[in-house]
Amino acid sequence: MNDLAGIYDKIYRYCFYKVRNSVAAEDITQETFLKFFGQQPRIRRGEDMAYLYTIAKNLCVDHFRRKQDLELTDDYPMEDFAEQSDIKAAIRNALEKLDERQREIIVLRYIGGLSVNETASAAGISRFAVYRLERAALKELKELMEGVL
Secondary structure, eight states: OHHHHHHHHHHHHHHHHHHOOHHHHHHHHHHHHHHHHHHOSSOOTTHHHHHHHHHHHHHHHHHHHHHHTSOOOTTOOOGGGTTOOHHHHHHHHHHHHSOHHHHHHHIIIIISOOOHHHHHHHHTSOHHHHHHHHHHHHHHHHHHHTTTO
16 A cells, blocks of 8 residues: 555656646546546556556646636635745756656656656657657756756
């Protein structure tokens, strides 16, 4: 059961990074596991982790599709970011400057803790493409962060 809690935390962190709202991330994480367990009774390491991330990614995309239909107001909840340090903000800004594919690989590998094979499966690309994208993304992040650290 402890392993399940760790997997849940990884999926939550991934969703939180994507939607930037703790309540929405919690909802999406729960929905991810409900969809997964509706199809399979338990989680096995490997392809199942990649499948969980794929479900979470799709639900995050759906979240933003629904969100476009809502009108945002000035009281939109941003309390989750009120106490960020300058370094966290700089890292977030640097990640935003990466292209979408590179950012997805970095999030899966370093925030989600997926292996190269799991990342390749979740992203729908070869593991060699993961290596290439990861290497390029880390190089770009290093250049973007040089003046900050």
